[in-house]
Amino acid sequence: MIETRKINKTFGENHVLKDVSYIFEKGKTNLIIGQSGSGKTVLMKCLVGLFEVDSGMVLYDDRNFSTMNFEQRKTLRQEIGMLFQGGALFDSMNVEQNVMFPLNMFTKQMIEEKRDRVNFVLQRVNLINCNKLMPSELSGGMRKRVAIARAISMKPQYLFCDEPNSGLDPHTSGVIDHLIQEITKEYEITTIVNTHDMNSVLSIGDTVAFIYKGNLWWRGDKETILQTVNPELNDFVFGTELTSRLKR
């Protein structure tokens, strides 16, 4: 479980996050949704420590992340996996080396053990016989799957996914969404997904937090979101031609 308590973040005059308090539940796919520029990416970066919060607390199972020093954070970060928007695979390494990287850095396992783990996680994300491919040789969906494999190679307790479907076709997006959901249930981890893709919301949103102009505007799940009367959320959910027609 990850909890935020009244976190605030400003950039100069721009108050991006305003007293955001929320609980991201264990074993569930917790979605953060909102329009571009609403503050959801900043919220995720505050959660993982890429941005420091100005005030408030971020708690990882009651461990206060905000007050940890570098070494304490380093230890905690070994329990974190993150899937970046573009995959963030290391260009100079092949698929196997990318997935093995955290194992090389933080474990004392023998090479055979590491290779077994790499093959296991690659198999888990349905990537077989591509250990030696370079990131430039992979399709967008494959890059995302390698990134997921790398994120789960250290058996994380917390998985963060920043816009996992960006740049993917609807079918591949669905595959990635279901993979994230399966992994969440299988390993009983706390997963946080940052998205503005309504297909993802409706298929994997165990809990949904709607961020509007830096505020936590609405909270619910994939069922309740369709019945909401919140005007800002309605504008967001039914903002496209397709969804507005479906609503009518």
Next chain:
Amino acid sequence: MQKVFIHIGNYVLLMQKVFSRPQKGRIFWNQLISEINSLGIESLGIVAFISAFMGAVVAIQTAYNITSPLIPMSMVGFTVRQSVILEFSPTVISLILAGKVGSRIASEIGTMRVTEQIDALEIMGVNSANYLIFPKVVASILINPALIIFSMWMGILGGWIAMLASKLVTSNDFVEGIRNDFLAYTILYALTKTVFFAFIISSVSGYYGYVTNGGALEVGQASTKAVVYSSVIIILFNLVLTQLLLT
């Protein structure tokens, strides 16, 4: 002016992160070998080419400008040796390397920044500054002196071949000039400068790559800044070090 001090402050803070113990010795060693290859060995061709031709040009210019019969022709070899060892190899080749190696370092690290690869390292708990920049700094400090020694050798060889080919100076006169009044300290002076310049090239370029923010355009700008500022700082330090080491 305020911007300059902000950059200096940020550079010092980054260097504090860079100069810490590597997370895994074996991984650092592998990176070091790889960087020595990419920053040093892959520069051998350009260093050899430029050094040989510059040595040849210095020799030809000197030979054509000696018109007085009172000046011995061995002066050509002497001039080539002194100019190559004292200034050409350590300073000019370092400036060439600032262009070749500096832009490579800045664009490599800058690209990693804008494609979130550095964020990925940070999330994993890796000290990204140390992991990315430290091996490059150490590799440059180790390999650049070797490149400069090689450059000296190629420069003098280029001058000698030019004299043999043009028959302006005999081989004996040229070699005699190279041997005349040789001070081993000049080599030490050149290598001391080289070590400072190697540190400047790798750390300044690493800094500009690391603080890149934006996209492809900013990576290009970071690469340009890395080359320009490395070159300017090398020129400034050249003056200071020459004054300190030769007085």
